[in-house]
Amino acid sequence: MNFAMALDYQSCINCKACEVACKEENGVQLGADKQRIWVGQTEKSIFGNPFVNYYPSQCNHCIDAPCVDVCPTQASYFNDGGLVMVNKDKCILCKGCMEACPYDARYVDDKYVAVDKCTFCYDTRISEGEFTTACQATCPTKVRLFGDLDDEDGELVQVLKKRKFFVLKESDDTVPKLFYLFPEDQNFAINSIAEDTTIHTWDSFKPLIDKATSKRSKQWKNLI
Amino acid sequence: MEKFNIAGIEINRVSFFELFFNKTMFLAYILLAFGVFGIYEIILERYFLLTANAFDAGLHQGSKDVALAMREAIFGAGGEVKRESPWTLYIVNYMYMIYTGSGIIFLVTLAELVNFEILKKRAAGFLTLGLAMVFAGLFTIIFDLNMLNMQWMLLTPNIGSGMWLMLPLYLIYIPFVMFEIYLLLTDNKKLVKKIALVILVVGIFIDIAEYYIQAKLFDMNTARHLWTTYPNLPLYFILSSFLAAIGVMILYSFIAYKNNSKDDFDLLLRTLRRLALILIFVIAFYEAVSFLFIDKKWASVILFEGFAYQFYLYIVLAIVLPLLTIVFQLIRRNVNNFLMIFMSLSIIIGSYISRYIFVYGGNAYPMSDRFGTGFQKYSEYEIINSFIYNIPPISEICIVIGSFGVAIAVYKIFDTLLSVSKVREH
Structure with missing residues (x-):
């Protein structure tokens, strides 16, 4: 198992149902800045016409995650399936992981006095045998697709084989596992993707996954 | 002044009042008062802030505490650091105090090694000053951490992490510097002469290791x-x-x-x-x-x-x-x-x-x-x-002010008891 998620971000309507579902499902602390997942927004003007781009995001569960390396107490660790998790009981709140994360995906949970982040609903759903996350289940426009990268016949890999995609901040070499699907509308793609972003196919990205997984999979453990 | 002699080191026989109630210590107390207020604020914020999640809202419907926590979540500015407003002054002061203190220790150790007489005969004073600054830096950073979980630093250590390496580093570094000061103050000249070179060389290596670990921490x-x-x-x-x-x-x-x-x-x-x-x-x-x-x-x-x-x-x-x-x-x-x-x-x-x-x-x-x-x-x-x-929160500013009090108090207590600032020929 190697859990990941594809995001058809062009379909996002910023309803924030995913944010609400995540808080409800996982008991995330209330407050707008206490989020495991969020919908990012950028705005620009093209010849006077406004263009707004939404992209939902969360922890990228990087295969080569720097947040795990910096944690002094192993509170941040790789779970089975390559999920990057936090054991809140061990967190000393040094916040090194928040510094190390290129995606600002971690926040301090004031209720538990520990750092918290997305787990792909591991505690509440995946470990119970379900195979969708709360955010995926609630999304009205089917932006998110959770799946297993090791399952070549699974829906996730099939989508990644069919459509091109990109990942955020690839230059940081963390091999993230949130795959943003290349928009079907060419004009939307031009306006929402930076010029220097590498557009991948499954064949071009698979070797990166394999290389990082072989390096890190020895650290995967199930502590829950 | 009458002195005690313990393990070759002369300790001034001063009264409790002389030790803790003098002009310098009063200045330190004023600064430390800010620090104590900052610590109180941090503890209040960290452990007693009203917070709630969706489960609380469901399980305790109509609860006033949940209502207050929700109000805090929406309108409040309390709680720990956020990505948009992280600790800043804390880290600045920690870096300044630790690095500058270590810099003094490093320079003075080097001066001793190369027989730089003018600094050498004041080495005890300078080393104590450096050590006091290291303590001030640690005082600053320690309240950034949730001390209730610190046992995990020993139970499940991640020894490759720069953050973890700080623990053994300072557990070795501080006693080592204290030992250097002890050797400078002791009248056991033979022992000093025998091991001085080894201690100085090891001291230089520890200093370099400290900067290497600090750099690793940031580089990660x-x-x-x-x-x-x-x-x-x-x-x-x-x-x-x-x-x-x-x-x-x-x-x-x-x-x-x-x-x-x-x-x-x-x-x-x-x-x-x-x-x-x-x-x-x-x-x-x-x-x-x-x-x-x-x-x-x-x-x-x-x-x-x-x-x-x-x-x-x-x-x-x-x-x-x-x-x-x-x-x-x-x-x-x-x-x-x-x-x-x-x-x-x-x-x-x-x-x-x-x-x-x-x-x-x-x-x-x-x-x-x-x-x-x-x-x-x-x-x-x-x-x-x-x-x-x-703008750093008031608790952060107060703890930083308090850290100067720590540096002054540590130095003054050492100096009152051991006369570290005395010029010593050795």
Whole structure:
């Protein structure tokens, strides 16, 4: 198992149902800045016409995650399936992981006095045998697709084989596992993707996954 | 003064009142009072803030506490750091105190090793000053952590992490420096002579290891730009802390050694001035050259955009003004006390600003213009056009003020008991 998620971000309507579902499902602390997942927004003007781009995001569960390396107490660790998790009981709140994360995906949970982040609903759903996350289940426009990268016949890999995609901040070499699907509308793609972003196919990205997984999979453990 | 002799070390027999109730300690208490208030605020915020999640809202419907927690969540500004407003002054002060203190210890150990007599005979005082600053740095950072879970540092250590390496580092470093001070103070000359060289060499290695671990800690923050590139980072920390250390040592000399014979005091100041001059040139050279190696766009942000104002203020205060005061004195062929104090304050403030921009630029600056947005369409460097300044919370400011009290109190207690500032020939 190697859990990941594809995001058809062009379909996002910023309803924030995913944010609400995540808080409800996982008991995330209330407050707008206490989020495991969020919908990012950028705005620009093209010849006077406004263009707004939404992209939902969360922890990228990087295969080569720097947040795990910096944690002094192993509170941040790789779970089975390559999920990057936090054991809140061990967190000393040094916040090194928040510094190390290129995606600002971690926040301090004031209720538990520990750092918290997305787990792909591991505690509440995946470990119970379900195979969708709360955010995926609630999304009205089917932006998110959770799946297993090791399952070549699974829906996730099939989508990644069919459509091109990109990942955020690839230059940081963390091999993230949130795959943003290349928009079907060419004009939307031009306006929402930076010029220097590498557009991948499954064949071009698979070797990166394999290389990082072989390096890190020895650290995967199930502590829950 | 009557003395006790314990394990070869002479301890002044002072009363409780003499030890804890004097002018210097009163100043320390005033500063420490700020620190205590800051700690109280932190504890209140960290452990007693009303918080709630969706489960609480469901399980305790109609609860006033949940209602208050929801109100706090929406309108409040309480709680721990956020990505948009991280600790800043904490880290700045921690870096300044620890690095400068270690810099003093490193320089004095080097001076002992090469038999630099003028510093050598004041080594105990300088080392204690350095150690007091290290304690002040640790005091600052310790309240950034949730101490209730610290046992996991020992139970499940991640020994590859820079953050974890700090634990064994200071567990070795502090007793080692104390042992160095002990050797300087003890009258057991034979033992001192036998092991002095070994201790000094080991001391130098520990100092270098400290800067290496600190650099590793920052370098592991993959996401963020560093002020200067790794593996040059330990070198940068060493050189910049040496300069900051010289600034503090000059000021300290005026406080502790002003009453020494004029010739001796002048020689001390001339020596420190010469060291300052060398370090100013080295740092200036480093700053000029290092930007050739770092990310060009990031260098541009430092030199001409977001951090330019603070960067040039650092250059003027830490390098240009001290250089001018030194040149002026060299032309006049004298040691001007006013200019020396001015130079030391300028270096101290300038090097504090250098830590401040290091933390803002390489540590605290948010990676996105909105929490977690990331950069896709817009350039990673584009949004750093203006310097985002977070006003530190009052608790952070108070703890930083308190840390100065810690440094003063630690030094004063050592000095009252052991007369560390006494000039010793050895």
